[in-house]
Amino acid sequence: MKEKLVLVGNGMAGMKVIEELVTIAPHKYDITVFGAEPYGNYNRIMLSPLLAGEKTLDDIMINGEGWYAEHGITFHKGKSVVEIDRVGRQVYAADGTVAGYDRLLLGTGSKPFIIPVPGHALAGVVTYRDVHDVNTMLEASRQRQRAVVIGGGLLGLEAAYGLMQQGMDVTVVHLMPWLMERQLDQTAGSYLQRSLEARGMRFRMQAETDEIVGGARGVEAVRFKDGSELPADLVVMAVGIRPNTGLAQRAGLYCERGVVVSDTMQTFDPRIYAVGECVQHRGRCYGLVAPLFEQAKVCANQLAGYGFRYYEGSVTSTKLKVTGIDLFSAGDFQETDGVDAIVYQDPAGGVYKKLCVRNDRIVGAVLYGDTGEGSWYFRLLREGTSVADFRDSLLFGQANLGDAGHGGVDQVANLPDDAQICDCNGVCKGAIVEAIGKHQLFTLDEVKVHTKAAASCGSCTGLVEQLLAATMGGDYETAKVKPMCPCTEHSHEQVRRAIREGHLTSLRQVFDNLEWKTPDGCDKCRPALNYYLISTWPDQAADDSQARFVNERMHANIQKDGTFSVVPRIWGGVTTPAELRAIAEVAEKYHVPTVKITGGQRIDLLGVKKEQLPGVWGDLSAAGFVSGHAYGKALRTVKTCVGSEWCRFGTQDSTTCGIELERMSWGAWTPHKFKMAVSGCPRNCAEATIKDFGVVAIESGWELHVGGNGGVKLRATDVLCRVETMEEVKEYCAAFMQLYREEAHYLERTAPWIERVGLSYVKQRVVEEAAGRKALAERFLKSQQRAQAEEPWKTYSRDHKARFVPLKRAV
Amino acid sequence: MEAANKCEPTWIAIGTLDDIPAPGARVVETAHGPVAVFRTSADEVFALLDRCPHKGGPLSEGMVHGRLVTCPLHAWHIHLDEGAAKAPDVGCVPRFQVRQEGRQLYLNTEPLAD
Ligand code: SRM
Ligand SMILES: Cc1cc2nc3c(=O)[nH]c(=O)nc-3n(C[C@H](O)[C@H](O)[C@H](O)COP(=O)(O)OP(=O)(O)OC[C@H]3O[C@@H](n4cnc5c(N)ncnc54)[C@H](O)[C@@H]3O)c2cc1C
Ligand code: SF4
Ligand code: FES
Numbered sequence: 001m002k003e004k005l006v007l008v009g010n011g012m013a014g015m016k017v018i019e020e021l022v023t024i025a026p027h028k029y030d031i032t033v034f035g036a037e038p039y040g041n042y043n044r045i046m047l048s049p050l051l052a053g054e055k056t057l058d059d060i061m062i063n064g065e066g067w068y069a070e071h072g073i074t075f076h077k078g079k080s081v082v083e084i085d086r087v088g089r090q091v092y093a094a095d096g097t098v099a100g101y102d103r104l105l106l107g108t109g110s111k112p113f114i115i116p117v118p119g120h121a122l123a124g125v126v127t128y129r130d131v132h133d134v135n136t137m138l139e140a141s142r143q144r145q146r147a148v149v150i151g152g153g154l155l156g157l158e159a160a161y162g163l164m165q166q167g168m169d170v171t172v173v174h175l176m177p178w179l180m181e182r183q184l185d186q187t188a189g190s191y192l193q194r195s196l197e198a199r200g201m202r203f204r205m206q207a208e209t210d211e212i213v214g215g216a217r218g219v220e221a222v223r224f225k226d227g228s229e230l231p232a233d234l235v236v237m238a239v240g241i242r243p244n245t246g247l248a249q250r251a252g253l254y255c256e257r258g259v260v261v262s263d264t265m266q267t268f269d270p271r272i273y274a275v276g277e278c279v280q281h282r283g284r285c286y287g288l289v290a291p292l293f294e295q296a297k298v299c300a301n302q303l304a305g306y307g308f309r310y311y312e313g314s315v316t317s318t319k320l321k322v323t324g325i326d327l328f329s330a331g332d333f334q335e336t337d338g339v340d341a342i343v344y345q346d347p348a349g350g351v352y353k354k355l356c357v358r359n360d361r362i363v364g365a366v367l368y369g370d371t372g373e374g375s376w377y378f379r380l381l382r383e384g385t386s387v388a389d390f391r392d393s394l395l396f397g398q399a400n401l402g403d404a405g406h407g408g409v410d411q412v413a414n415l416p417d418d419a420q421i422c423d424c425n426g427v428c429k430g431a432i433v434e435a436i437g438k439h440q441l442f443t444l445d446e447v448k449v450h451t452k453a454a455a456s457c458g459s460c461t462g463l464v465e466q467l468l469a470a471t472m473g474g475d476y477e478t479a480k481v482k483p484m485c486p487c488t489e490h491s492h493e494q495v496r497r498a499i500r501e502g503h504l505t506s507l508r509q510v511f512d513n514l515e516w517k518t519p520d521g522c523d524k525c526r527p528a529l530n531y532y533l534i535s536t537w538p539d540q541a542a543d544d545s546q547a548r549f550v551n552e553r554m555h556a557n558i559q560k561d562g563t564f565s566v567v568p569r570i571w572g573g574v575t576t577p578a579e580l581r582a583i584a585e586v587a588e589k590y591h592v593p594t595v596k597i598t599g600g601q602r603i604d605l606l607g608v609k610k611e612q613l614p615g616v617w618g619d620l621s622a623a624g625f626v627s628g629h630a631y632g633k634a635l636r637t638v639k640t641c642v643g644s645e646w647c648r649f650g651t652q653d654s655t656t657c658g659i660e661l662e663r664m665s666w667g668a669w670t671p672h673k674f675k676m677a678v679s680g681c682p683r684n685c686a687e688a689t690i691k692d693f694g695v696v697a698i699e700s701g702w703e704l705h706v707g708g709n710g711g712v713k714l715r716a717t718d719v720l721c722r723v724e725t726m727e728e729v730k731e732y733c734a735a736f737m738q739l740y741r742e743e744a745h746y747l748e749r750t751a752p753w754i755e756r757v758g759l760s761y762v763k764q765r766v767v768e769e770a771a772g773r774k775a776l777a778e779r780f781l782k783s784q785q786r787a788q789a790e791e792p793w794k795t796y797s798r799d800h801k802a803r804f805v806p807l808k809r810a811v
Numbered sequence: 812m813e814a815a816n817k818c819e820p821t822w823i824a825i826g827t828l829d830d831i832p833a834p835g836a837r838v839v840e841t842a843h844g845p846v847a848v849f850r851t852s853a854d855e856v857f858a859l860l861d862r863c864p865h866k867g868g869p870l871s872e873g874m875v876h877g878r879l880v881t882c883p884l885h886a887w888h889i890h891l892d893e894g895a896a897k898a899p900d901v902g903c904v905p906r907f908q909v910r911q912e913g914r915q916l917y918l919n920t921e922p923l924a925d
């Protein structure tokens with residue numbers, strides 16, 4: 001029989017748990033939901049656009065009543081639970097409705113705090129928490145003129161803006177010297193006040209309310225401690241919230257400021273869980289959606305019986321949802337000891353940016369006027385990334401880190417709706433924003449699935465994240481660890497560590513030990529795991545060809561018509577008439593439709609049928625060719641120029657150096673493709689400065705470059721160091737490749753990898769620590785012995801011909 | 812399945828379970844075109860026309876996971892049992908019946924009328 005789960009509180013956090021549960025464990029529970037409000041579950045953060053008249057109630061519904069019925073959930077709307085009987089395991093609603101439970105979930109949210117001054121109960125004094133409050137305010141705005149909002153925080157300002165949009169005359173009363181003092185420093189606070197004043201909002205700062213004056217007809221004025229008065233027909237109290245713990249307290253559950261829960265979201269009664277604003281976790285209460293959704297995910301995982309997710313607290317960021325005001329705040333922005341503030345200030349342009357940095361890590365950020373980089377700073381903050389290498393250009397944004405591709409487009413909020421965001425799939429800004437609103441999308445993955453934006457090459461991911469943040473208001477996703485894919489909760493790092501430390505050598509072991517949610521992974525994680533296994537345990541893990549993308553499984557590139565292309569290796573781009581003749585003969589013998597010189601200094605035979613592959617490979621092998629791995633996450637080409645052998649400017653023998661590098665490293669599997677080039681002088685005809693590993697010859701030896709990329713997002717290399725001999729070039733190259741092989745995420749090229757870990761880290765491992773470098777290079781060469789022992793084309797054309805023909809012909 | 816049995820000649824033996832990698836696929840050439848015969852890691856067998864509903868990609872070359880195959884060309888996900896593309900993509904590919912007797916596999920070379 002199904003167990004019974006009861007949710008008290010039909011709000012954002014509680015319902016997120018239910019939504020998760022119906023997907024991950026649809027048959028486990030009979031679910032009953034009590035909600036005090038007479039509606040389905042709506043998006044509370046959209047109340048401000050509702051008040052401002054920019055949205056309707058329908059627009060902000062997350063799950064209408066139909067949704068509950070569809071999922072077989074009993075929904076008691078408009079019913080408030082007043083008592084929990086923990087012994088009898090039942091809850092009672094005010095109207096007498098009773099429901100029994102095996103597990104109980106509390107998601108009762110918070111209550112707005114009301115300052116207990118005389119007159120606080122007069123008609124016309126409202127709070128700002130739910131649809132009812134918004135309706136009251138809208139009603140009032142139709143009949144009354146003057147509104148006073150007490151509280152210059154996030155909620156107060158949003159209420160004030162909404163009322164102004166409804167045509168009221170609004171004054172904000174604030175106790176502190178500047179607005180939003182918990183999210184902003186004084187400068188940003190004053191910028192904000194100035195721009196709100198410019199829109200007609202009035203302020204009374206450092207004013208303490210003493211009494212609300214009025215009579216039978218409702219409020220008339222607000223009186224302050226200094227005796228002055230401000231006339232008012234409507235007073236909105238927005239001075240803060242208190243976790244709504246009354247019900248839990250009456251039931252004898254341990255509460256402090258909120259209902260105290262453990263990392264599994266359980267209260268002191270293990271049958272009772274709690275999530276959302278009513279909760280206190282490790283001493284903290286949260287008031288934003290992002291951390292509550294994190295809690296909800298953990299709670300659903302625990303309730304589903306999986307029990308491997310734990311909540312460890314969240315870092316939060318804030319955005320003000322007042323149209324036309326750009327403001328972002330995250331972390332700790334006090335300039336205390338050991339904290340440096342990096343500040344940019346332009347009072348005339350209304351732009352202010354402050355980053356607080358401790359030990360080369362961002363600990364806080366306040367942005368006003370230009371928040372385009374907010375999500376980037378927030379990511380650096382959350383992930384604790386060292387900014388040592390780009391500290392001086394930090395304030396100018398990610399676009400200034402050296403990539404001239406998509407990174408340069410920021411301020412996505414200012415783009416027109418028809419601006420194309422995803423160039424691969426042709427998705428425009430308008431379509432993404434609409435999908436976020438219509439389908440209530442909260443994460444990047446959800447946007448990818450619904451719109452296809454960022455689902456191909458991924459270079460627009462940053463833009464889509466900005467759109468999400470801008471559309472959603474608060475930060476939309478705080479996961480500290482990004483899971484590899486939806487099959488697991490573990491990040492790339494965690495999986496790599498588990499494989500290394502747990503000595504896992506097969507996919508099955510990874511799936512079992514790390515509790516994969518799917519029987520055999522998916523197209524994202526399976527290739528990644530296979531790579532992690534074979535690169536960690538080259539002697540012990542078997543390469544699983546069914547975990548490889550078709551190109552790597554077939555050792556050829558699939559083409560749009562299902563045929564393949566074949567690119568033999570041409571060492572350093574140097575060939576001979578005999579080799580060219582052999583290629584020509586193969587092309588004629590197999591009627592290869594297209595023969596093309598590639599951008600990588602070699603020759604591509606395009607349009608080879610699957611059944612012809614073993615024959616083509618056999619003939620090429622016989623002529624001395626090996627696979628060019630044009631299909632693999634592997635060493636691709638090593639481009640060279642003619643160098644000192646021929647060129648009048650050449651300083652070193654770049655051709656020989658390139659050939660030696662290619663002979664050393666061909667056949668190596670890498671997290672993503674790996675390209676090299678060697679130029680004979682700084683004129684750099686081999687374009688070495690956009691390669692993963694580039695070498696530029698100089699008079700005194702060789703300059704080594706790393707982390708270049710000529711693809712979607714252009715990035716020039718960073719200089720690693722200079723060395724004197726070709727032997728050293730090879731050692732550094734082997735060490736660099738091995739470090740990349742051991743530490744990068746699957747499908748992460750050297751360019752983003754270096755930006756993630758920092759050039760100084762790579763220098764430290766490859767240049768400064770000589771013994772470490774030698775050890776890395778040795779591990780590389782050792783695994784190469786195995787990689788090069790079997791040349792795939794020869795092996796396949798000899799041993800696996802059967803794979804390339806149909807199982808049966810029935811025509 | 813009974814109905815299809817009436818036109819008995821359309822059922823042909825295509826080999827054994829062990830001829831197909833798990834999870835993976837092999838192709839059978841038929842008068843209706845190439846048919847991809849899939850084997851999941853749970854040893855279930857499904858057959859679909861080897862043409863992705865998107866742009867005709869060879870599904871037999873895709874990665875099989877659970878009861879899905881990812882098309883090798885642009886990564887649509889196709890349900891092996893229903894022949895339908897996974898939402899939000901839309902499209903459908905003709906299905907064929909397969910019968911397992913012991914480890915022997917038989918394919919009905921007439922597509923199911925959907
Ligand atoms: C054949 C070739 C084009 C040509 O006719 O010249 C080519 C063809 C393809 N490239 Fe390329 N790229 C070729 C040189 C390049 C270069 C130039 C170079 O290597 O000097 C680049 C930019 C340099 C770089 O990578 O930094 C390049 C950047 C890409 C990218 C973007 C990579 C990135 O990190 O942004 C992709 C997409 C990917 O790998 O995900 C890609 C993907 C592809 C694929 C594999 C698309 C695919 O997945 O099917 C194409 C396969 C066609 C085939 O079957 O051969 N190709 N591609 C070139 C093969 C070189 C070789 O001899 O191996
Ligand atoms: C105007 C406004 C703007 C906001 N803007 C943002 C923003 O931009 N970004 C952001 O991240 N966050 C924002 N927030 C905060 C965010 O909405 C809350 O953090 C979130 O809704 C809390 O979720 P919850 O489930 O804990 O509580 P709620 O969503 O408040 O849900 C609790 C529900 O439980 C019901 N309930 C309580 N007691 C009982 C009972 N005994 N029986 C039955 N039902 C009961 C309540 O009626 C309520 O419906 C905003 C909040 C407001 C009010
Ligand atoms: S640029 Fe590369 S990926 Fe794009 S069409 Fe040309 S070969 Fe294909
Ligand atoms: S052809 Fe299959 S996804 Fe495009």
